[in-house]
Ligand SMILES: [Zn+2]
């Protein structure tokens with residue numbers, strides 16, 4: 001990306017955040033926009049795709065504190081849009097430097113006719129940060145991060161699973177291996193900028209740098225472009241990658257897979273892939289952190305007399321002892337039979353007992369229950385003893 005683009009593009013506006021937004025706010029805004037405009041979510045919607053690219057680009061700069069600082073500085077310096085467009089940089093003419101900027105400082109002692117060694121050097125230094133003939137503008141651009149989503153079954157998420165993810169995204173061209181040049185040839189250094197990607201121009205006393213027109217800021221020229229990628233070094237490819245989801249991942253969690261994102265231009269490193277995991281509900285199990293929860297239906301008699309019930313876990317069944325006199329709604333804990341923890345071991349299985357009331361009984365059972373009710377009274381049990389002031 002060239003400095004000119006930086007000056008023309010408002011990444012903060014793109015993400016809908018303020019210029020002093022925290023890294024967290026930037027990340028949040030980006031995730032939402034990337035999700036809403038993701039090509040997989042809105043296939044064929046070109047505007048969404050453009051937007052997706054734009055927010056990815058904005059995020060790539062603003063999420064990197066060093067790049068963000070450079071971006072902020074560049075824009076501050078050129079606030080007012082004095083750069084490049086019309087007569088170049090015009091100090092004091094309603095743009096350029098802020099009011100407090102003492103222009104004498106840059107020109108040093110010999111303010112008049114400073115020419116070389118003056119403003120040009122200052123800007124040159126800014127633009128070539130990173131040093132050498134191939135400065136910041138020509139450094140190959142790392143591929144964008146890619147966001148995608150997947151939905152896992154409850155048990156898969158709890159136990160960990162390997163899933164194939166199908167994604168359409170730019171990848172290094174297989175024909176030219178990302179160089180952009182036809183196989184057997186290679187890009188040559190741009191003679192106009194000597195590979196720097198920027199050129200200096202002098203306007204009277206002021207010199208300034210702007211992206212090289214010849215190579216469009218890349219620093220190299222391709223005489224014989226690869227036909228398969230038209231010289232970009234990148235092809236859109238649908239690929240299926242196999243992603244290992246660790247055990248215990250929760251609904252809405254985001255997993256980072258380094259280097260699995262978009263290919264960088266002309267052999268630059270790839271971005272990262274972020275997979276947001278959705279976990280579907282289970283008929284039996286629920287989750288509370290690392291603990292697995294379930295509701296165990298029991299009869300009144302089972303609670304009173306006690307019993308042992310076989311209940312499912314993520315890994316086979318386990319016998320749960322319901323002690324005599326267990327109250328309805330009590331939670332029984334089975335240690336170590338919950339969700340595997342990243343740190344090793346597992347959470348607990350929490351079994352909530354819940355009385356199932358028969359909607360209908362046969363005469364025999366009804367009579368037995370009536371006899372029981374009498375016997376219960378005789379034994380002195382009052383369900384509402386001490387209740388509501390009674
Ligand atoms: Zn190619």
Ligand SMILES: [Zn+2]
Pocket residue numbers: 190191192193194195196197198212213214215216217218219220
């Ligand atoms: Zn050039």
